[in-house]
Amino acid sequence: xxxxxxxxxxxxxxxxxxxxxxxxxxxxxxxxxxxxxxxxxxxxxxxxxxxxxxxxxxxxxxxxxxxxxxxxxxxxxxxx
Numbered sequence: 001x002x003x004x005x006x007x008x009x010x011x012x013x014x015x016x017x018x019x020x021x022x023x024x025x026x027x028x029x030x031x032x033x034x035x036x037x038x039x040x041x042x043x044x045x046x047x048x049x050x051x052x053x054x055x056x057x058x059x060x061x062x063x064x065x066x067x068x069x070x071x072x073x074x075x076x077x078x079x080x
Contacts, residue, residue: 042057
């Protein structure tokens with residue numbers, strides 16, 4: 001599951017960030033911002049047109065990000 005699949009208002013736990021290629025600057029920046037394995041994230045809301053940008057909270061910080069960036073963030077399967 002990726003962050004783009006998380007329902008608005010729900011929490012998820014980061015499994016990791018997908019690197020598209022060697023030295024992927026976007027993936028490295030996402031990890032630097034706190035999207036690391038085991039960290040809890042929450043999808044606060046989606047933008048009005050096409051659901052972009054996403055407003056995401058990790059820790060006490062909120063970020064606006066594009067769907068392409070959010071699709072790189074893998075989440076652990078939800079626990080039933």
